[in-house]
Structure formats: structure tokens, C-alpha cells
Amino acid sequence: MTNHFENLSIDPNELPSLEEVNFKPIDPNYLKVSLISSALFFVVLIGAAIAIIELSDFEEKMNGYLISMGAILLFSVANIILTILGFKKKKYALRQRDIIYTKGLIWSVRTTVPFNRIQHAELKQGPIERLYKINSLKLFTAGGQSSDLVIPGLPDNEALSMKDFVLKKTEEDGAEQS
Amino acid sequence: MEQNNHDFSIPQRQPSVAIGIILIKFFRMTVKAMWPILLSLVIGRRAGSTFDDIILYVVIGFAVYNLLGSILTYFRFYYYIKDNAIVLDKGVLKKTRTNIPFERIQTINFSQNLLHQLFNVVSVEIDSAGANKSEISIDALRKNEAIALRDYIMAEKKQLIEESGTEEEKTISADKNPSDLLLHLKPGDLIKVGVSQNHLRSMGIIFAFVFTTINEITDNISDFIADQLGQYESYVVDNTLFAFVASVVLVTVISFLFSLVNSILKYYDLKLWLSNNGLKLVRGLLNREEVTINKNKVQMVSWSTNPIRKIFKMYTLQIAQASSSEVNAQKSKINVPGSYKHQISKVINMVFPSEYLGAEAKHFISPLIKLRIILFYGLIPSALGLSTWFLIGEAAFYFLLILPLSFFLGRAYYKKRSYEINEELIRSNSGIVGTENVLTQIHKVQAVRVKQSWYQRRKQLATIKVYTAAGELSIPFISLSEALQLESFILYRIQTDKREWM
Incomplete structure (x- = not known):
């Protein structure tokens, strides 16, 4: 690697690079914990959606359920995928x-x-x-x-x-x- | 010495004018919390409903409460010095005793509002190094007494440190050496500062204030505006262009006056002194404040200018010092507008080691940042704007004007964005229409962060951010190898530097 900074007393290339450090992954249980807490969050969200639909005087409740549950499902799937893939980066x-x-x-x-x-x-x-x-x-x-x-x-x-x-x-x- | 006239060892009350000052403080707090109610009372009186009478009693109740509260607060407040610590006894219902040892006191600052100035008293703020509740204040002290108190504490503190402390700590204690007046904002310069303020920001503040006020009074802004404008309607329709031009002129003039008056109130008779150990600043018309800055506590110095200020060859100098708590982060940044180049270099020369202040090679960032700026500030906003086409029709095409604007924005940003580094210092340069420069000592950095977005990873680019105890400095879009070298070097410098960072 070329040195970008000639005016420094020490060549940064000679310093221990962070790229070569052995990183340790965090405990796999953390993945379970984050999945459980996001599951809890989505349960609460679904509950809130049901409450809003049932308590309000919507003409067509079926549509309300379809749209809200579809959106929640989409978000939760995206969340689960990102959590699992992101876990490996921690x-x-x-x-x-x-x-x-x-x-x-x-x-x-x-x-x-x-x-x-x-x-x-x-x-x-x-x-x-x-x-x-x-x-x-x-x-x-x-x-x-x-x-x-x-x-x-x-x-x-x-x-x-x-x-x-x-x-x-x-x-x-x-x-x-x- | 004047010290002999003041015996600080016996508990004392504040001078009696403090009652008035505490009362006004209470009153302001109450009004700030309840002004919508008060306003509705004033408006509602005309309507004359009985409900408003109840509110009136509530208001009178609060006034009485304030009066009693301030008198009791005054009589229960004592201050004295005992065993090399300043002690405050206070509390109306719950008595508290605050005890701050001299060694922990960082700075003692004075400020004066109009009432303080009238009676020649000051309010004293004692900032100490420590966790959350690190700041205590005395509402009013006679000026000569306050100065004697500060001199006494600082002298005692110096002695304490000399007895036990290390070499480095000795320089921290405040000195009484003669100091030089570096900067005095004369009326002419003050006007220049006011004229070159950011008037767009004033406009924003005024708009925000007007809208929240209307929102507090009426539930429905559009109804309110329609009501108010209804009578002018026919007039407005006939004279749309005239009305438009007139309102633009009016808003501009108001914003201009607002920022002018604001800067006169804030920066009136600003004076900045340099001494061996730090800086001292006094400023303000109605509320006069005095701030001392310890040289060792300074974490960052920045100076910026805008196109108007550039004509006057003026800069805004900002000195950021380490603050003892998160809440005071804003307070620990001291702005000195209307500084000239030679004054800024004097401050920098004093705060940072001057042998490292020579010119260094400028490192520029990757031109790919222009694409990012065009995407985030041009393409996405104009696409969103176009999508309102079905609502506002062809007027939506005006949003396409954002595109060329973002192009120029990106070019200007890229041209000015650069950084410089040497053994001791790191400096970042930026700006779009103005310029902003930030300078910090590498050993004052607390943490280093290297960030890469998905796009940056593909292009082998990275953004590096360094955090100091008074703000952060970031360099976006440099090559990955450059960022890694910076990261290693900065970490190496922090870990091998044995000096105190505060």
C-alpha cells in the first residue's frame, strides 16, 4: 500500500492494521434474543392494528385486515432477514x-x-x-x-x-x- | 488584598436584591410554561366567559406562589467556604447541602441581566468536573464580592495543587497574570456582524414562532388565516403580484431586523482577552455574560465565514471546550463573530502548539461524492416532487429545477471539501457558499469510527469520523486505504501520547 501521508514521522503502513485483527463473533444467543424481541414488537403491532380496525367504524373490515396484516408481514419478514444477515457482521x-x-x-x-x-x-x-x-x-x-x-x-x-x-x-x- | 473585607467562612445570604432576581426567574419560568393559557386569557377576556375568571384566579395564585417561593428561597439560601470547599445550603421544603471541593472546580463564570447590571450584582455559575449535577449557581452576589470569591477559590486551588499535584495539573489552575485584550467588537464591527448574520435562519425562526403561536391559539390554522385574510380577499385577487412582492419585502426586512437586533443584544461590547492559561470573554447588552476558557480544556477550534461576512473579511470563531455533562454541550461552545484572520491565528497559536501550525498538503476527497449529493438532494427530491403531479398538475414540473441546483451544490461542496493532517493536528475544510474550518489536536480524540455504505464498499471508499469531548470531525468519501491509514495513525497517536487531553 502506498503511503498517503508523507509528512508523518511514522509510515501508517508499519502500524498494526485493523484489517488483520482476528475479530470474534458475538454469542449466537444474541440472535435469538433479537428475534424474540422483534417478534414481541410485531405481536404488539398486530394487536394494535386489530384494536384500531375493530374499534373504528370501517365499512369494509376485510380490506383493513388485508392491508394492515400484509404490511406488517412484509416488514416482519424484512426485519427477520436483516437481523439474521446483520448478526454475522457484529x-x-x-x-x-x-x-x-x-x-x-x-x-x-x-x-x-x-x-x-x-x-x-x-x-x-x-x-x-x-x-x-x-x-x-x-x-x-x-x-x-x-x-x-x-x-x-x-x-x-x-x-x-x-x-x-x-x-x-x-x-x-x-x-x-x- | 480585598479578600480581607470578605469573610467567606461564615454562612451568608445573598444581597437582598436577589429576591427580585429570583422572583423574575420564577416568573419567567412560569410564563414560559403557561403562556398559551395567559394568552387565551387576554383574548378571552373580551369574550367575557366565566371560565376565564377561574383562569384568572389560577394566574393570581401562581403569582402569589412565585412571590412566596422566591422570598423563601432567598431566606433559605446560604453560601460559605469550609475545609477547602464551597458549600451551598438551600431548599424550601427539602433542604439540600451541596459541597464542591476546590480541586474539582473547573471554571467560575459570571453573568448579568439588566436587573443585575442596575444593582451591580452578578450571578455566579460554578462548573465542576463530575457527573450529572455538576453545575451550581448563585443567583446574585455583589460584583466585588464575587470577584473576591473567585480569586480566593482559584488562589486556594492553585496552592492545593502545588502542594500535592503533578506538573501538568499546575498549569490548569487559573492564573492572575495580566492578560491582553485581543478583540473588542466596536459598534461599527457589531453592525457588520449583524448585517452578515444568516438571515434565512432568522426567517425560519420567525416562521416557526408564528406558526406555533397560531397553532396554540386556534385549532385550525387554515380557518384562522382564511378569517384574517377574508376581508382583503377581493383586494388580493386584484393585486396578487403586488401582494406577493410586498410580503416578500416585508418578510425580508423583518428577518433582517430580527437578526440585527439579536446580534446586537448578544454580542454588544464583546471583549476577548488572552492570558497564559486561557481566554476570557465578556459580551451582551441586556444579559451580560463572562466566560473563562481554560487552554487545556479546548478540544476544537473552528472558524467559518459566509459570502457577506467575507466582504468584511470577518470570520466567526468558535471555541469548543470539554463539558462536564451532556446538557451543557451547547453551552461549552463559545462563538466569537466578527473576528479577523490575525485574531483567529493568535487564538489558535495560543491554544495549540504553534510549531505544528504551518501549512500542510491538502488531501481532497473522492469526486464520487458529487453523485451522492445529486442523488440525495437532486434526484430523490425531484422524483418525489414530480409524483405530486396528480395533485397539483403541471406546477409539479417546477420541481425539476432542483436537479441543476443539486449539481452546482455537489460541485461547490466537492471543491471545498478537504483535510490536512500532521503529527499533532487534524484540520477539516468544507463549505458550499461560505467556508468552515475545524482544527483539533489528535491526542484529544476519544474514539475513531470508519463507516462504509453499500455503495462506498463497491467503490473502495470510506468515511472516517473522530470524536472529541466537544464535538466530532468527519471526512467523507476518501479511499479505503487512506481511511485505514488515518485510523491506524490516529489510534497510534492517542495511545502513545502521555499528555492530558483535558
């Missing part, structure tokens, strides 16, 4: 000095946060996630909400050790700072 990696998370099927996004910039870390677990014993690791930076990193789908024990690892790293790298 991967993370821990390097010596930073943590990386990638996601996105159509718009792929890769976020990297150096350990010496992490403010604090917390684990989050919703009710469905609890059933499958998985967690989300949330890393806060000073860059505000838009740059906070959330890694979902981490099994209980792994999530805990990862949080401890990140906090230890943050402390070490931060201590060097001042």
Missing part, C-alpha cells in the same frame, strides 16, 4: 491498547476506542437477555453519546471478565498518562 476484538466493534449490513461501521480514553464501563442485561444469560458491555467515553460503544451478546462470565479487563487496562493506560 464482531469485536480486544487489542493491546484498544477495543474494536464492527456492525452493519448495509452501512458497515467500525468503532475503535483506546483504553486510555474510556471513562467507565458497565454491563446491562434486559429481561430476555437474562433468559439466555447474555449481557451488553457499555463503554463510556468523554466524546458523548454518539461515540459510546455498546457490545451486545456477551455470555455472563465472558462479559464480566471483559469488563474487568477493560477497566484494568483503562487504569494502567490512564496511569501512564499523568
Whole structure:
């Protein structure tokens, strides 16, 4: 690869590239969790549609059902396909000095946060996630909400050790700072 | 020293003028929350229905509540200094004690509204590093007392840090060194700033205000407008062109005056000082505010101009500093309109290491961005516009004018979009009719993000975004290899830089 930036003291090609990092996929249970929560969402949506049609004085209820259920079916199928395909794109990696998370099927996004910039870390677990014993690791930076990193789908024990690892790293790298 | 005249260790109330200031604060809060009711009361009085009498009592009730509330708030509010911390006791029903140690205090800012200026008092805002509730304020203090308090706290803080702190922390504490006046917005320059404001934005604000107001009063806007215009109808039909031109002129004049008055109120007698450790800014006519900016807390400096301002050779300087909480994000960005080039370079030279400020090679982005702009701002909107053909008939063809417009938009955007990078700094240049430049130090970046859309993946392009504690900087549509090199380099610089980023 040619170096685009001749004025820098170090050739960026000599730095460890993020492309060669071994990314780890997140726990397959996360796929089940996201499918269940979107199924719940569609059940609620169908309920709402039925309620609206039954309570209003539509002339032709059959048409109402056909249109609304058709639309919901279309959305749910699209949602399921995107969730399944998108799941494969959710991967993370821990390097010596930073943590990386990638996601996105159509718009792929890769976020990297150096350990010496992490403010604090917390684990989050919703009710469905609890059933499958998985967690989300949330890393806060000073860059505000838009740059906070959330890694979902981490099994209980792994999530805990990862949080401890990140906090230890943050402390070490931060201590060097001042 | 003046300090001897003020003993801060005993709990004190604010000067009694604070009652009035608190009352007005309460009153403004109430009016802000209830103005539609008040307005309907004024309008409804003429109709004379009994329901309005009830509302009247409610309003009187609120007025009494405000008065009692402000008096009680005043009598229950004490401030004092104890064990190297400032303590505030307050609360009418629930007593609270806030205790902020000097080391955690970041800045102490003053502001004055008209009433403050009349009685020579200031309201004091103490910003501390910490989680959510990081800002406390005192509604009114006598000016000399406030200054003495600030000097005292800052001196004590400096001493505390010198006793225990590291070398780097020492520079953080506020200094009392003589500072230079860098910029003073004289009346002539102030008028120039007002004239060169973004009048389109003022127009938008006025329209939004008018429509929400009408919406609050009447349920049906179209009925309201039809009512109001009904009597002019025959006149309007005969003079459509005249009416159109007249209303355009009227709206333009109102927007112009609005932004002119707005900038005079906001930027009147603006002064910017430079000192060893940071910047100090004072501005405003009715509401006079004083802001101190610590050099180390500055995360980004940007400067922008628009075509009118360019004629005056003026720029708007914006200094963004790290804020302690999400809510204050907007507040931590300080705008200085009407700065000249040499003043901006002085500020940048002070905030960022000057040895890295030389000219660097400009890297341009991929011309494919023009296609994207034409697609999103030209093709899609005009297609949507055309699809209204069955509603508005042939007038829909006017939407095709968006296409050439988006073409020029894309060309102008592409021409000005570029970035520069060296060991220490990264700078982005952009603009369509004006220009905007953003500069930040690489080690102040908190996170790096590389994004690719489906289209960008096919063309081996990427968008890179870096996040600082006071805003983000993004470079769209560069080649993937370039983005990856930037990503590696920025990460390497963050991880090896041992300096404090705040």
C-alpha cells in the first residue's frame, strides 16, 4: 500500500492494521434474543392494528385486515432477514491498547476506542437477555453519546471478565498518562 | 488584598436584591410554561366567559406562589467556604447541602441581566468536573464580592495543587497574570456582524414562532388565516403580484431586523482577552455574560465565514471546550463573530502548539461524492416532487429545477471539501457558499469510527469520523486505504501520547 501521508514521522503502513485483527463473533444467543424481541414488537403491532380496525367504524373490515396484516408481514419478514444477515457482521476484538466493534449490513461501521480514553464501563442485561444469560458491555467515553460503544451478546462470565479487563487496562493506560 | 473585607467562612445570604432576581426567574419560568393559557386569557377576556375568571384566579395564585417561593428561597439560601470547599445550603421544603471541593472546580463564570447590571450584582455559575449535577449557581452576589470569591477559590486551588499535584495539573489552575485584550467588537464591527448574520435562519425562526403561536391559539390554522385574510380577499385577487412582492419585502426586512437586533443584544461590547492559561470573554447588552476558557480544556477550534461576512473579511470563531455533562454541550461552545484572520491565528497559536501550525498538503476527497449529493438532494427530491403531479398538475414540473441546483451544490461542496493532517493536528475544510474550518489536536480524540455504505464498499471508499469531548470531525468519501491509514495513525497517536487531553 502506498503511503498517503508523507509528512508523518511514522509510515501508517508499519502500524498494526485493523484489517488483520482476528475479530470474534458475538454469542449466537444474541440472535435469538433479537428475534424474540422483534417478534414481541410485531405481536404488539398486530394487536394494535386489530384494536384500531375493530374499534373504528370501517365499512369494509376485510380490506383493513388485508392491508394492515400484509404490511406488517412484509416488514416482519424484512426485519427477520436483516437481523439474521446483520448478526454475522457484529464482531469485536480486544487489542493491546484498544477495543474494536464492527456492525452493519448495509452501512458497515467500525468503532475503535483506546483504553486510555474510556471513562467507565458497565454491563446491562434486559429481561430476555437474562433468559439466555447474555449481557451488553457499555463503554463510556468523554466524546458523548454518539461515540459510546455498546457490545451486545456477551455470555455472563465472558462479559464480566471483559469488563474487568477493560477497566484494568483503562487504569494502567490512564496511569501512564499523568 | 480585598479578600480581607470578605469573610467567606461564615454562612451568608445573598444581597437582598436577589429576591427580585429570583422572583423574575420564577416568573419567567412560569410564563414560559403557561403562556398559551395567559394568552387565551387576554383574548378571552373580551369574550367575557366565566371560565376565564377561574383562569384568572389560577394566574393570581401562581403569582402569589412565585412571590412566596422566591422570598423563601432567598431566606433559605446560604453560601460559605469550609475545609477547602464551597458549600451551598438551600431548599424550601427539602433542604439540600451541596459541597464542591476546590480541586474539582473547573471554571467560575459570571453573568448579568439588566436587573443585575442596575444593582451591580452578578450571578455566579460554578462548573465542576463530575457527573450529572455538576453545575451550581448563585443567583446574585455583589460584583466585588464575587470577584473576591473567585480569586480566593482559584488562589486556594492553585496552592492545593502545588502542594500535592503533578506538573501538568499546575498549569490548569487559573492564573492572575495580566492578560491582553485581543478583540473588542466596536459598534461599527457589531453592525457588520449583524448585517452578515444568516438571515434565512432568522426567517425560519420567525416562521416557526408564528406558526406555533397560531397553532396554540386556534385549532385550525387554515380557518384562522382564511378569517384574517377574508376581508382583503377581493383586494388580493386584484393585486396578487403586488401582494406577493410586498410580503416578500416585508418578510425580508423583518428577518433582517430580527437578526440585527439579536446580534446586537448578544454580542454588544464583546471583549476577548488572552492570558497564559486561557481566554476570557465578556459580551451582551441586556444579559451580560463572562466566560473563562481554560487552554487545556479546548478540544476544537473552528472558524467559518459566509459570502457577506467575507466582504468584511470577518470570520466567526468558535471555541469548543470539554463539558462536564451532556446538557451543557451547547453551552461549552463559545462563538466569537466578527473576528479577523490575525485574531483567529493568535487564538489558535495560543491554544495549540504553534510549531505544528504551518501549512500542510491538502488531501481532497473522492469526486464520487458529487453523485451522492445529486442523488440525495437532486434526484430523490425531484422524483418525489414530480409524483405530486396528480395533485397539483403541471406546477409539479417546477420541481425539476432542483436537479441543476443539486449539481452546482455537489460541485461547490466537492471543491471545498478537504483535510490536512500532521503529527499533532487534524484540520477539516468544507463549505458550499461560505467556508468552515475545524482544527483539533489528535491526542484529544476519544474514539475513531470508519463507516462504509453499500455503495462506498463497491467503490473502495470510506468515511472516517473522530470524536472529541466537544464535538466530532468527519471526512467523507476518501479511499479505503487512506481511511485505514488515518485510523491506524490516529489510534497510534492517542495511545502513545502521555499528555492530558483535558
